[in-house]
Amino acid sequence: MIRIDSVTKSWNSETGPALRGVTVDIKPGRITGLVGPDGAGKTTLIRLLAGLLEPTSGSVSVFGFDTVRQTESIKPFLGYMPQKFGLYEDLTVLENLELYAKLRGLPKSDRPARLAELLRFTALTPFTGRLARRLSGGMKQKLGLACALITTPKLLLLDEPGVGVDPLSRRELWRMVAGLMNDGVVVVWSTAYLDEAEMCDDVLLLNAGEQLYFGPPSGLTDPMKGRVVRVLGIPERERRKTLARFLRNEDVRDGVIQGDAVRLVLRPGAAGTASFEPYRTVPVPPSFEDGFIDRLGGIAQRESPLARDFTPIPKSEKPPVTADGLTKRFGAFTAADHVSFTIRQGEILGLLGPNGAGKSTTFKMLCGLLRPTEGAGYISGWNLRRAPSRARSRLGYMAQKFSLYPDLSVRQNLDFYAGVYGLRGRRHRSAVDRVISMFELGPFRTVSAGKLPLGFKQRLSLAAALMHEPDVLFLDEPTSGVDPLTRREFWGHINALVEKGVTVLVTTHFMDEAEYCDRIILINNGRMAAEGTPDSLKARVRSADLPEPTLEDAFIRLVERGRDPR
Amino acid sequence: MLITVLNRLRYLIVKEMLVTLRDPKSRVILVLPPLIQIILFSYAITQEVRNASVAVLNRDTGVEGSALLKSFGHEPTFRRLFYLKKESEIDSVLDERKATAVMVIPPDFSGRLADSTSYGAVINLILDGRRPNASPILSGYIQRIVQQSMAESYRERGVNGSASPGVNVVTRHWFNPNLIPRESFLPGLICILCMVVGINLAVLSVAREREIGTFEQILVSPLTPAEILFGKAFNVVFLTSLTAGMLVAVIRLFFGVTLKSSPFLFFISIETFLLSIVGIGLFISSLSTTQQQAILGAILVLPPAIMLSGFATPIENMPGWLQTVTAADPVRWFLVIVKGLFLRGMSAAAVWENLKPLVVISVLCLGAAGYMFRRRME
Amino acid sequence: MTNRWELFGALVKKETFQIVRDPSCILVAFVMPLILLFIFGFGLSLDMKEVRTGIVLEDRGPLAASLYDAFRATDFIEAVPFGSRRDAASAIADAKVRAIVVVPNDFSRRVRLGESADIQLITDGCETNTATVLEGYVTGAVSTWIAHQRDDLQFPRSSKVSVVSRIRFNPEVNTRNAFVPCSVVLIMAIVGILLTALVVAREWERGTMEAMLATPIRKSEMAFGKLVPYYVLGMGSMVICTALSRFFFGVPLRGSLGALFLSSSVFLAVALTQGFFISTVTKNQYLASMAALILSFLPNYFFAGIVFEIDSMPRAVQAVSCVFPARYFADCLLTSFMVGDVWPLFLRNIGAMCVIGLFFFVAAIRVTPKRLE
Known part of the structure; x- marks a missing residue:
């Protein structure tokens, strides 16, 4: 039905082709998942299917129409949802739908019924008059889908619809699309979330433009059977060190921290589990993510170079971070209400909470971006208000999105941040050289930071935050939208830093990131709603109907309890 | 302590320059539009009236009328002289802008000139009110040619006409003896083009960093808001000075307009002027959250600043209250200085008089921008 | 078959909603002309005193x-x-x-x-x-x-010939009568280009253009769908400018409103098309607004033929001036205000503006890509 025949797409000779020789036959009535690390060519392939790009060589045909020569014939039965959803922000929900209905030529008589159906289907009926700009990410995503579905397409293309959307909304979207399958629609779904890919009928795994696998997801998961184990009984403070030790083992291809346990993927034909003594291991069923990472060659960097080369921070009596009754009022609204806590040296503290609960307000007050109305924040004993420059010179900061200068080269970015943090002369040069070699940025020294592959951008951001050897590292959703391999590498670095005595404060929505924290503070309605280790939070919500709660479950229950004071 | 601050500033300034110069867009904006505009507009600055269309209705029955018109034929200004036959044609010729002026020689022209008892002959000149620049100039030209030609014809015929004693006004135009408008407008054009470049760079400098997220990144660094402001101001002033230098070189090479006073005075003045421009730009920038808002702010400020500067029409002609408003326009003050330095050889004391308001504007705007930065953190 | 008119109507409606809800459009179309005309009207004058x-x-x-x-x-x-x-x-x-x-x-x-x-x-x-x-x-x-x-x-009598000048259309020699309409030309040039310069660029930046390209609409429909609502908005600014000129600055309006409407419509259409062209070429709001600023204000000021004499410029520069519609509109507008309806002059200038407009429209359609490359 849809034939992609040895398609190659190159932009210019410099970067190499975005796709090379992809050949796939996509069958109707199935959801085909498009997966791969960042820069694999997923968006390029979707755009080729929509006729928005021309292949450099090879051909794409959709229901017998060539996407280059017969573009106009394809458009009428195409439903396309681009990455940014393609919504007009200044139009309301209903106006967006009506616009697309008319543009796609839906007959006037059918319109009211179809729109009502789509609104019901997406549960947007109560919000028809709301501007698209004011919708939450999940609602925007559903509206985008509804717009793409207006004329019941035969081919539905979804380009990473889940980016920046909470897990609940993602699940709803999946159910909606799965409901369409009875009509024989072809769905191509590009995604960065592997739990979504696992539910697809087929997956196409791309890596750097090359087709690594095409077939049902089980084809990737099944070979992993018997190769995944959980290592139990590791003391709380030893988890990071132990994981690092396991990852040095050639038999281990992947490993992550999960609460009090460590989950490992082993090499085929590994020599058994004796090397994980004295801890207990239990085999667990493999997930699609295991197959994905295995197919991509397993974890790339077994040991963070930081573990070797980063200078340990001397032990200090002063607590690295202290929040003392931090309060922020905006007019009558109290965004943060007497938040107080202390972080020990070498501890990872996670700040969690729903959007608008005061999590980022607290975070911003602690790194000096916002002045508290009451109370004070201290970094290594320096008051952020009285000695802001001193206090800030002791902290490293990594923002949610990549926020270094995209037009400056790697070296120029590092030179700048090192200089701004007060390094000069020989210390300046050696600090920059050291992070360049530690993070293997040497070959990219003169490349503009904006043109780096995503993984390297992440490394560069971290490098820039570390050159002045800060006592404290502030991370604001550091790995949102990042593929699993890059995320593993990043937390490898953080774990190594913490072992060297660096203190970390992280805010996040991502539960697998929260699992890495030693302690979590849950902020709700501007106040501290709960505090404890990940496992202790899970334990709090354990009940008869929820014997094995995940951190996500704990998060949801604890937030709900705060809402409903009983 | 001071060394630490200076070190931070050094890296900040290097960064600002690299950010501006590595972006091909800003590189182009710094050089190309000012260059094209100065050359194009220099040629467009022409207020003298050449190749003007003038219609003539000669109803004179004698010889004097046509003799007078012959002398118009020699003038390059009146290459497009054409004749009307009937009085009724005058309206349509003027209405449709086929002629800027219509000269009517009355039937008794020769007769009155011959008659020594008469009060004198009259030529009627009708000018197009839609051409506020061309009409008065054209009228002046025609007057002069008529007087010259009459004087000549008297002399030829030996009639005592012009050599009679009287009170004459002898005019000399200093600094620009032939009143070439290009010479007097060029220095002003430099200051306008520099302002466009400077204000664009300045309004975008903060707004862009906000959009790409680096602004927060530097706010959490030990840099203080004042230092950030200084770094940005320095960068824009420096780069725009380069543009200014380029423009000064261009007008010297292409049009031979050179500085008449000390380069040092010019340097000090242009830096102060640019600082005030940057102050305004950074203030707009501190108020806006997106690049689009910043650009709109710049667009709202630029045309009035140019119009109120005295570049287009003299400030003396404006109503009193508006003249007061122009005091807030840095271009107004700098325009006096550049013209003074390029054309008149202005004294240092007078330059300083006009620099003072610029210093005040710079201080006020930079202060306001700094205050806005701080407020954003509240 | 799809009803093309309905499709077009949908595009116009969408654009209209966006205009109404975007404060920057209102700022450009209504607030900016008010401020600028107020300043230009008082500021531009060759009436010398003191x-x-x-x-x-x-x-x-x-x-x-x-x-x-x-x-x-x-x-x-x-x-x-x-x-x-x-x-x-x-x-x-x-x-x-x-x-x-x-x-x-x-x-x-x-x-x-x-x-x-x-x-x-x-x-x-x-x-x-x-x-x-x-x-x-x-x-x-x-x-x-x-x-x-x-x-x-005993001063001798001066020359026997005197030249008596009369300024037609403006006998009281109030240059404001000429400069106010001239300011309107400049303001409309800025407003027209700016309004559309940002719109296509915005669609590229927000990713809606990508979604549009995947629907069956045609390029020319998309272009018209954008131009029509902004034309209405721009005519709103024109009404403000005309009213301010007539009633606040007291400039006589001797021509018919119909002729004024016609010439301003054509001029506005040209300016909007130019903005549309800029936007399509740059695909980026920052560059588009920059280009709009550089191409609207100063060139139209120099080439409107009011303060500077186009006839005296070198031929090459005269040729460049033909691309900027302000000089033609200035002729029409000044005539409408000060003279009356002079159709030969109107038609000549409107014709010239149509040529410019058509050129930019075709160019804009040409550069609108069918695909994302």
Whole structure:
């Protein structure tokens, strides 16, 4: 039905082709998942299917129409949802739908019924008059889908619809699309979330433009059977060190921290589990993510170079971070209400909470971006208000999105941040050289930071935050939208830093990131709603109907309890 | 302590320059539009009236009328002289802008000139009110040619006409003896083009960093808001000075307009002027959250600043209250200085008089921008 | 088959909603013209008054004093006495006065003897316009003074031919009547280009263009769908400008509203198309607004043919000026305000604007890509 025949797409000779020789036959009535690390060519392939790009060589045909020569014939039965959803922000929900209905030529008589159906289907009926700009990410995503579905397409293309959307909304979207399958629609779904890919009928795994696998997801998961184990009984403070030790083992291809346990993927034909003594291991069923990472060659960097080369921070009596009754009022609204806590040296503290609960307000007050109305924040004993420059010179900061200068080269970015943090002369040069070699940025020294592959951008951001050897590292959703391999590498670095005595404060929505924290503070309605280790939070919500709660479950229950004071 | 601050500033300034110069867009904006505009507009600055269309209705029955018109034929200004036959044609010729002026020689022209008892002959000149620049100039030209030609014809015929004693006004135009408008407008054009470049760079400098997220990144660094402001101001002033230098070189090479006073005075003045421009730009920038808002702010400020500067029409002609408003326009003050330095050889004391308001504007705007930065953190 | 009109209507409706909800559009279309016309209307003027003129009386006699009084009595000169030529010369260099009048020390003697006496006028050549006009004023003031002198001084009659000038359409010689419509031209050029310069670029940046390209609409439909609502908005600014000119600045409106409407419609359409073209080429709001600023204000100011004389420019520059529709619109607008309906002139200029508009429209459609490359 849809034939992609040895398609190659190159932009210019410099970067190499975005796709090379992809050949796939996509069958109707199935959801085909498009997966791969960042820069694999997923968006390029979707755009080729929509006729928005021309292949450099090879051909794409959709229901017998060539996407280059017969573009106009394809458009009428195409439903396309681009990455940014393609919504007009200044139009309301209903106006967006009506616009697309008319543009796609839906007959006037059918319109009211179809729109009502789509609104019901997406549960947007109560919000028809709301501007698209004011919708939450999940609602925007559903509206985008509804717009793409207006004329019941035969081919539905979804380009990473889940980016920046909470897990609940993602699940709803999946159910909606799965409901369409009875009509024989072809769905191509590009995604960065592997739990979504696992539910697809087929997956196409791309890596750097090359087709690594095409077939049902089980084809990737099944070979992993018997190769995944959980290592139990590791003391709380030893988890990071132990994981690092396991990852040095050639038999281990992947490993992550999960609460009090460590989950490992082993090499085929590994020599058994004796090397994980004295801890207990239990085999667990493999997930699609295991197959994905295995197919991509397993974890790339077994040991963070930081573990070797980063200078340990001397032990200090002063607590690295202290929040003392931090309060922020905006007019009558109290965004943060007497938040107080202390972080020990070498501890990872996670700040969690729903959007608008005061999590980022607290975070911003602690790194000096916002002045508290009451109370004070201290970094290594320096008051952020009285000695802001001193206090800030002791902290490293990594923002949610990549926020270094995209037009400056790697070296120029590092030179700048090192200089701004007060390094000069020989210390300046050696600090920059050291992070360049530690993070293997040497070959990219003169490349503009904006043109780096995503993984390297992440490394560069971290490098820039570390050159002045800060006592404290502030991370604001550091790995949102990042593929699993890059995320593993990043937390490898953080774990190594913490072992060297660096203190970390992280805010996040991502539960697998929260699992890495030693302690979590849950902020709700501007106040501290709960505090404890990940496992202790899970334990709090354990009940008869929820014997094995995940951190996500704990998060949801604890937030709900705060809402409903009983 | 001071060394630490200076070190931070050094890296900040290097960064600002690299950010501006590595972006091909800003590189182009710094050089190309000012260059094209100065050359194009220099040629467009022409207020003298050449190749003007003038219609003539000669109803004179004698010889004097046509003799007078012959002398118009020699003038390059009146290459497009054409004749009307009937009085009724005058309206349509003027209405449709086929002629800027219509000269009517009355039937008794020769007769009155011959008659020594008469009060004198009259030529009627009708000018197009839609051409506020061309009409008065054209009228002046025609007057002069008529007087010259009459004087000549008297002399030829030996009639005592012009050599009679009287009170004459002898005019000399200093600094620009032939009143070439290009010479007097060029220095002003430099200051306008520099302002466009400077204000664009300045309004975008903060707004862009906000959009790409680096602004927060530097706010959490030990840099203080004042230092950030200084770094940005320095960068824009420096780069725009380069543009200014380029423009000064261009007008010297292409049009031979050179500085008449000390380069040092010019340097000090242009830096102060640019600082005030940057102050305004950074203030707009501190108020806006997106690049689009910043650009709109710049667009709202630029045309009035140019119009109120005295570049287009003299400030003396404006109503009193508006003249007061122009005091807030840095271009107004700098325009006096550049013209003074390029054309008149202005004294240092007078330059300083006009620099003072610029210093005040710079201080006020930079202060306001700094205050806005701080407020954003509240 | 799809109903193309309905599809077009949907595009127009969408664009209209966006305009209504985007404060920056309202700012550009309504607030900006108000502010600019207010400033330009008062600021642009060649009506000179109170020009600071230094007077150096080297002759201390009563005749010179009466000449000085004559200067002081005029409206257009603000007489500033100076003790010596040198003081006055440095004042002119420092831009403190625009001209100097020197009455030499033998002035009274020569006049009494019936010899020819010279009064020197030194103007600041940097202000060419002021200098030219001032020359006429001073000569006139001196003639008036002569006419008022006692007969015993025996001034000879000046030339026998006098030229009597009349300024048609503006007999009271109020240059504001010409400059206000001229400002309207400039303002409409800025507003028109700016309004559309941002719209296509915004669609590229927000990713909606990508979704549009995947629907069955045609490029020309998309172009018209954008131009029509902004045309209506732009005509709104035109109404504001016209009303302000007529009722606030008191410029006469002698032509018919129909003709005014026609020429402004065509001009606005051209300006909007130019903005649309810029937007399509740049695909980026930052670049688009920058280009709009550079291409709208200054070129149209220089090439409107009001302050500067297009006929006297070099041919190459004249050719460039043809791309900017302001010069044609200026002709139409000034005629509509000051003269009346002169159809031959209107049609000539409207024709020229149509050619420019068509050129940019075709160019914009050409550069609109069918695909994302």
